[in-house]
Amino acid sequence: xxxxxxxxxxxxxxxxxxxxSGQRLDNFLTRELKxxxxxxxxxxxxxxxxxxxKGRVKADYRLVTGDLVRIPPLRTPxxxxxxxxxxxxxxxxxxxxxxxxxxxxxxxxxxxxxxHGGSGLNFGMIESLRQIRSEDRYLELVHRLDRDTSGLxxxxxxxxxxxELHRQLREDHVDKRYLALVAGKWPRxxxxxxxxxxxxxxxxxxxxxxxxxxxxxSITDFTVVERFxxxxxxxxxxxxxxxxxxxxxxxxxxxxxxxxxxxGSPKGEALCEQIGLKRLFLHARALRFKLPDVGRMELEAPxxxxxxxxxxxxRKWL
Numbered sequence: 001x002x003x004x005x006x007x008x009x010x011x012x013x014x015x016x017x018x019x020x021s022g023q024r025l026d027n028f029l030t031r032e033l034k035x036x037x038x039x040x041x042x043x044x045x046x047x048x049x050x051x052x053x054k055g056r057v058k059a060d061y062r063l064v065t066g067d068l069v070r071i072p073p074l075r076t077p078x079x080x081x082x083x084x085x086x087x088x089x090x091x092x093x094x095x096x097x098x099x100x101x102x103x104x105x106x107x108x109x110x111x112x113x114x115x116h117g118g119s120g121l122n123f124g125m126i127e128s129l130r131q132i133r134s135e136d137r138y139l140e141l142v143h144r145l146d147r148d149t150s151g152l153x154x155x156x157x158x159x160x161x162x163x164e165l166h167r168q169l170r171e172d173h174v175d176k177r178y179l180a181l182v183a184g185k186w187p188r189x190x191x192x193x194x195x196x197x198x199x200x201x202x203x204x205x206x207x208x209x210x211x212x213x214x215x216x217x218s219i220t221d222f223t224v225v226e227r228f229x230x231x232x233x234x235x236x237x238x239x240x241x242x243x244x245x246x247x248x249x250x251x252x253x254x255x256x257x258x259x260x261x262x263x264g265s266p267k268g269e270a271l272c273e274q275i276g277l278k279r280l281f282l283h284a285r286a287l288r289f290k291l292p293d294v295g296r297m298e299l300e301a302p303x304x305x306x307x308x309x310x311x312x313x314x315r316k317w318l
Contacts, residue, residue, distance in 0.1 A: 151284025175288035181281035
């Protein structure tokens with residue numbers, strides 16, 4: 001065999017072991033193909049270049065022990081220094097660790113920080129944490145939050161914890177509660193929105209979600225917490241976990257979230273200006289789950305100051 005043939009890129013076939021079982025395929029690929037942009041990984045998945053057990057799969061496929069993953073030779077950019085994390089985000093994350101043990105971190109993610117890099121972003125929360133906590137050999141997102149949503153998010157420090165929490169998420173054993181401020185008077189009788197959701201990518205590349213019969217079944221429970229003039233503070237419990245679920249379900253019910261640049265309303269925008277709200281009012285307030293050797297966990301994160309200030313202004317109008 002010639003030297004050029006020996007150096008020629010080849011297709012790899014990787015067998016999933018216990019440490020990767022339960023992980024999303026895109027996260028697995030990011031680790032195996034360091035330096036390859038996520039946009040390139042997603043394109044390879046769409047084109048069928050990457051396969052699992054000889055079949056096409058989506059990025060959110062959960063790997064199972066024994067799965068055979070076909071990985072084609074994907075060109076990686078020339079090695080470069082890791083992205084520089086702005087000091088502001090580093091300091092924010094250091095101050096917003098709500099819980100920590102040997103297997104898990106729970107962070108009160110600030111609004112405006114994506115959970116991971118990609119789509120034009122050099123870094124996100126997980127990349128920032130990996131730099132801040134370089135002593136941690138393993139840090140993986142357990143679940144996700146929208147970039148503009150603040151609040152509690154879990155990061156596994158061990159593969160076994162990631163698998164266990166993914167199991168609890170699949171079996172609806174993780175209780176997640178959000179606080180959202182919506183435009184209008186949400187009726188107390190409206191306690192559940194059951195409407196299928198479908199992702200849609202516009203020509204501009206922007207990802208939107210809409211209610212559609214052909215979409216995936218999606219359910220969100222809502223409870224009125226406090227009423228104001230022109231707005232209602234509600235608690236939202238997503239029974240399913242779809243992209244932008246709470247935001248689109250609130251819009252579908254006729255009460256869009258305040259500060260929502262994607263799914264908001266002109267009336268909501270006017271109210272935001274009046275109360276000085278400059279971000280999406282959606283906050284992952286509470287998490288309930290179980291940890292091996294620890295037991296039942298109940299964690300809460302208070303509203304950020306800017307959200308509390310907006311509520312205080314609304315209360316003065318009552």
